Amino acid sequence: MPIHEEHLIRPENIKTKDNLVIDGIDVSGHWSTFIESRVVTDYNEEMEEEIAALPGGEFIHRCWQCGSCTNSCTVNAINPEFNPRYWIYLIRMGMESELLRDKDIIWQCVSCNKCTYACPRDVFPEGVMKATSHWLELKGHTEKSPSMHFDEVFAEQIIETGKIEEGRTIRNFFKRTGQSLTQDWMIQMVKNLISNLPVKLLISMGLANVLRPKTRNWAAAGAAISEYAEEKQEEQREALGLTELVEMAKQETESLESKANS
């Protein structure tokens, strides 16, 4: 008997028996598959509010579960486990442990906004995906995702210089995520480039790494952005009830440091 949306049921809860007799009636064969019922008691009632407090999550409460987001989703088409509608449901129900089963794929949203286009309730599911992966990181459920590393390397460079120099962003990203820059396909790409381009241009591209592009008189803007970003982070920590934790950790390190110094 095929089970509808089988991937939403934990495999250990699906029971199939070869021979089964219930109340003296032989139900072997077609009727031998059961889903074990279970009881959920560990609701996290704050979860929806916390995710709504992060950028992108603001409109999660509007969702009426039509499923258009999942239906149109780019990543869902290559991985059926990627299911924005279902995650929004879990978040609104406060079913944290269920959500955590998918914690390592939520960040894979490619921000294509197909869901936003399809959503009849202006939930902005793309934003909800970003807010959710952000929440998972802030709460310590996941390591920083490769994508968040990339965003940070990128943002830091803009705050510093006002512009992006791609070579530098790429190098820093690989460094931060501990990957080697010399992946075979990258080498092939560079080979293709070299076979196409005159040497002179390559040298000037190499020079671009030295003479980094910069926006002139950027310091004031960079400082103002940093200041605002820090304030925002503080607000987010507060919304997620993490302020105390951060304070404790700070005190802890300070006392360790002073011990080490004395």
Added chain:
Amino acid sequence: MSEKNEKYKKVAYYPGCALEGTGHAYNRSTKQVGKALGLELDEVKNWNCCGAMEVKNIDPKIQTYLSSRVLSIAANEMGHDVVMAPCNGCYHNLKKAEYDLEKDEKSKEVVERISKKAGHKTYEAGEVETIHALDWIKDAIGEEGLKERVKNNLNGMKIANYYGCMYTRPRHIFPEKDQGPGSESTLEPHFMDDLLEAAGAENVDFPLKTACCGGAHTLSDSDTSTKLVLNILKAAEASGAEVIATECPTCHSGLEMHQIRAEKKYGEKTNVKILYFTQLLGVALGLNAKQVGVHENVSHSMEFLKEKGLT
């Protein structure tokens, strides 16, 4: 001549970071095509990054500020009323900033605060109009004007036009689209089709015009990107296309990069060529392939253009 037509003849030009890096062939070909068509580009002075896809994930209002600074310089320091951005990401972010500054008080507050500290005039919604390179050529020259200027007809070259995500989604930041005949459609965009057809191309029926190439995770989740790109490449080939025309440096280099990666990693080889629409228009206007940077692309198309007698 319509009002728009005149207004777009001289615009502020915002190339953005990618066009100074991986997308320099797009930069070169855009400028060359503009020159060949007698359109003037005035580069935004001392511009900064628009925030790309990444900054909004740190905080969306920082992205709004970054884009607003570019708009402010174009409007207040240079006196322009139109900014043209050829990169889908830049175009999208400038549009989004415009929308947010019109509708959202909080965004306004943050932009005002940072602009003051940074020491420049705060951008006010409505001071400039942001357009894409497609709007620019379509409205300043138009299909008829283009036809008159074509020297090397593309001669039925089979092209799949690939628009990507950021040019049409989310729809609310593009209030001028979906306004009936003559306007761009967010569901089935056609401006690139129109221009290339005027240059003599035969556009194939391509179902993945606005599919996603996974550009946001080109490096951080390469396997997903490779799958998405491979889908696009195969669909283009199945539609009978010899070339995929692109209008965004991120999409373009994503397609090129993952075409190679798909072959190296999964043994999936595709032969469809990848060219910026400005490169195709350029050769049609009689520029040679090098002038529009075809030799700077990662994927090799020189031979192909030679075979077609276009260079």
